[in-house]
Amino acid sequence: MCSVHWLNQPGMGNNAPGTHSTTIEKSLESRLQQLKCHFTWNLITGDESLDEFEDRVFNKDEFQNSECKATMCNIQAYVNHLRGQNKAALKCLEDAECFIQQQYPDQAEIRSLVTWGNYAWVYYHMGQFSKAQAYLDKVRGVCEKFSSPYRIESPELDCEEGWARLKCTQNQNERVKVCFEKALEKDPKNPEFTSGWAIACYRLDYWPARQDSIDSLKGALRLSPNNSYLKVLLALKLEMEDENQAWELVEEAIRKAPGETDVLLSAAKFYYKTHNADRAIQLLTKALEYLPNNAYAHYHIGCCYRSKVLGMVHRRETAFNGNQMRFQKLIQLAVDHLRKAEEIKEFLEHSCSYLAGLYAMTNKYEEANYYFQKEFKKDLSPGLKQLLHLQYGNFQLFQMKCEDKAIHHFMEGVKIRQETKPKGKMINKLQRIALRRLSEDEFDSEALCILEFLRELNEEGEQAAKEAERGLDAEKAAPSASLHENGDE
Incomplete structure (x- = not known):
């Protein structure tokens, strides 16, 4: 340390x-x-x-x-x-x-x-x-x-x-903002101080509490009209409410600063968010000219190609023979960049599970299992651990045809004391497996164990809910501490 x-x-x-x-x-x-x-x-x-x-x-x-x-x-x-x-x-x-x-x-x-x-x-x-x-x-x-x-x-x-x-x-965004505010008290029209303050406000929109940084960024740009990084940040904020203006800001920033990596990387984020993976890949590839060994640039390119792969799967385009070659090529590109990222910096979030999923799509089960096991070695949050158990359980169930291992991982994921979407999905899968097995054999011991496990889990959940309700009654005036937490995890 x-x-x-x-x-x-x-x-x-x-x-x-x-x-x-x-x-x-x-x-x-x-x-x-x-x-x-x-x-x-x-x-x-x-x-x-x-x-x-x-x-x-x-x-x-x-x-x-x-x-x-x-x-x-x-x-x-x-x-x-x-x-x-x-x-x-x-x-x-x-x-x-x-x-x-x-x-x-x-x-x-x-x-x-x-x-x-x-x-x-x-x-x-x-x-x-x-x-x-x-x-x-x-x-x-x-x-x-x-x-x-x-x-x-x-x-x-x-x-x-x-x-x-x-x-x-x-996690010092509030303190950063105070530094620039102190500077602005002495020189309120200073372009550099205003830019720093606006970037701090932008960061504060995401942690620890939301606030509207659009006006801050616009004010900073009036004093620093050639600051391309500020333009991309403003575009990222405007993306939901005025995509055309956001797009113009991003393209102008890229034209004015074609070799600035922070502009290229942030602009790529904008295009990824607006579902233009091809443009994001183009900008990230340009950034790699200046940052050839940057694991994060490779990782994000891999994620872009992976999103294109998943899009084809979702649209069922892989069912057509003419698309099969393109599908395989996209998978290979995604794998190449994610592996490069993993070689440069091990244990990037999701990198191994993404690789495992891509290998599973091409029936390379040994490689898929290797990366799943590597992902399990990471220090994961409870929500990510549950998601991994769900993914690996599905791999065992559908690709490896090993229901016992799938059941084990679904149960391990459900044991983690956090309510998430993956946990709900694993409970449903366990219920379906148990009911199917009992329809084939009403004395199936594995199915009966699963149902007993789920019954005990449900009782524990009801008890926890009652205790939580008693706690709320005791502290009615206390504000919620999780107002801005992500409910999916």
Whole structure:
């Protein structure tokens, strides 16, 4: 597990000078803790490993913040340090300084405070305390102009913290929004601050609570009319109410920024949602030119081809001989990309169960069973575990003709204490199997066991419902804690 408490370990690097006393080190660390930078923002929290953090920030997250190159360099420096690659971290910080000079020549000092703070922390961990102090002095030289030694309130610093948290954290959207709101209080018409605030509002539409970000995105676009990423986000919000305008926004964004991966990936999401898998595949393939080993791009291409396969099955097009070759080709394309994704990054959600289902369609049962077993090894939520038991039970029942194994998995899925659609389907399947077997043999022990199991399950459900009702009576005034939960799971 990786967390920020690693950072409070002086002398992590080589050449830690033995002549410096513990008192000097503690004094230096005390000043470092006052800095506003990636080392003091607690960007890695909970049980997330460094591998998971790095993968999410640089591979999974569509938002690349391509306009703020210094921000990405600082984040890469922070990750490199955590990897023990301090020389590489210093090189990233040099790049960040160059980008700041290019992008903000009139604000270079104040925009460099975060980078200088990161420099100080890296040198401190390398045991090069004099260099760490030199960067502390640079920070102090700017902050003292505002009557503060190492920490000042500045919209530029609030903005930089907002970008860092937007890129690096999953569940801090409210805090991200506050960072940009603080910046906007000082400079309400700043395009960069407004863009960050709008993106935070967009994220908040999905977690933790819904709010309407359309006006926020439109306001940000008025100040940043060439921001293609904002256009795609707005299109994703407008997709249900004005698909024509949404489509125009997406196509304009792609024309203006044909090589920006966050635009390509988000635009692909738009087309997938609007049932245009071919266009989504085209954009994802373009993104792969810039991200050849990105597991998520391969995964989403595989999902697009899989949706085309399922569409043919649903429309019964596979029954016609002329479509059989196309059907097989689509399956192979879906398999190729999903396997590539799985090779690059194991245990992507649904990847193995999707592969198993595709192999089952082509009667490759050994391969299908292999990927089902691989999916069972994943750390799945109760709802996903139930869905997997349903899928594997169906595989055993219809493809492998092994009713006993199917019954076992349906029962295992039903035992999971969560009410979902897959659970209801498994209960129905068990009832049908039991009744069919009893119609053939009224003393069938397996069928009688299934019915007894379902009877006990029903009694437990009724008891749980009564207890829940008593709990509701005791807390009538309490609001629902699951207002925004997905009822399907």
